[in-house]
Amino acid sequence: MASLTDQGASKIASETYVRNTENVRIELPDGEKVTYNVIETIEDKSTGLHGYVLENEITNEIVISFEGTQTKNGMTQSLNDIQEDINGIVFGDSSYTEVEGKSVKYRGSPSQDALLASGQAKIENGKFIRVNKNQFTEADPVVNKYIEEHGAENITFVGHSLGGALAEYFAVKYDSHAVSFAAPDIYNLLTKDQKQMVNNGDFKDNIISYAYPDDLVSWYDHNSIGSTYFLAHPGDAGNIKWFNNHGINNYTANKMFDKDGYFIPDLLFDETLFGHPEKSPLAMKNDGMENFNIAIKTFIMIAFSKQVENNANLVENTEKALGQFLEYYEGVMLEMKRKYYNLAGSEGYDLLGATDVDDILSEFGTIENGVPIIFNIHQYEEILKVIKELQTDTDEIAFHMNQMGDEFEETDILLAEWLAY
Secondary structure, eight states, X not given: OOSOOHHHHHHHHHHTTSTTOOEEEEEOTTSOEEEEEEEEEEEETTTTEEEEEEXXXXXXXXXXXXXXXXXXXXXXXXXXXXXXXXXXXXXXXXXXXXXXXXXXXXXXXXXXXXXXXXXXXXXXXXEEEEEOOSHHHHHHHHHHHHHHHHXXXXXXXXXXXXXXXXXXXXXXXXXXXXXXXXXXXXXXXSOHHHHHXXXXXXXXXXXXXXXXXXXXXXXXXXXXXXXXXXSSOGGXXXXXXXXXXXXXXXXXXXXXXXXXXXXXXXXXXXXXXXXXOSSOHHHHHHTXXXXXXXXXXXXXXXXXXXXXXXXHHHHHHHHHHHHHHHHHHHHXXXXXXXXXXXXXXXXXXXTOXXXXXXXXXXXXXXXXXXXXXXXXXXXXXXXXXXXXXXXXXXXXXXXXXXXXXXXXXXHHHXXXXXXXX
């Protein structure tokens, strides 16, 4: 196994909540065992920052993982994490992640002096400068060190919840890679240029986010930074369940992974089309596929179009069956009518005449083509009309979906060719 899998990422994210971890051992469903050794602990007690730098003992792959909001490590840790969630994730902007804020004139006011005394500000050249100290600013020097040592392309950031926010943020800042679980929205923490890159889809292949659609933390004011995949169909999510599906344990059960340690595709739903991918997006990425998000949408769109085509065939067969029903019905009624015509005046039916047969049959309903219609022929005709229209519409929808699928595929090929140069 050459690269981090979904199971490996979720296991590392889970183990990052544990203090003094020396390594993370991952046993894949096929029995293969992979170990990531901790080579550095990232920690700042004043902000609640905690994480690990890990290295795959075989491939030397570097993973930097951040802890999410911690509620089991004392009141101070919990308050620091919650403060980070509120000040940074909810109310923060791009200035929140900058070490130094704007400089202003020092006036010696009590508020300025209080910030100076607490280390949250400094004076340089007579200017008062606010100093940001939070998990993002405190993690950055460690992250930068490993970026310089190993290269951004060789590092994957991992995290759950607040840890996922940190992972996504640094993947954007350093144009690296991230796998996040239940991460809150960090869009407002990005610079104007970074936001434009997100809007352009520049991180669709770099950052893979997994979440549940009814998790309040993941979907509060949500903007996808990379590619997002649900682990439940959004249409079945119902009301927001607050924190029921937020915990990291929702992403770690062995039954969720295939033999190679990737999420089973049938558990995943694409963020925009709500269809299943053919393979886990991380599996596609690790297989070397460029623009896997386009490939996933191509697969889903073509699969959808086949479903619509099947429905079109079903509608067509229904129309034929209804037409055949009317023919069959008329045949049966005519045969019955001929039978009693032939019996009229014979033994046992000596008082029955042909006009009597016509009169009796006419009591059952309107005569059409010489037989009584014992159902509402107008409703029948209306049903046929609706079915014909439905068939036309369904055929047209299937055609356009096929076209869209082809366009996705053409775009994928063109981009792949362009990136090859």
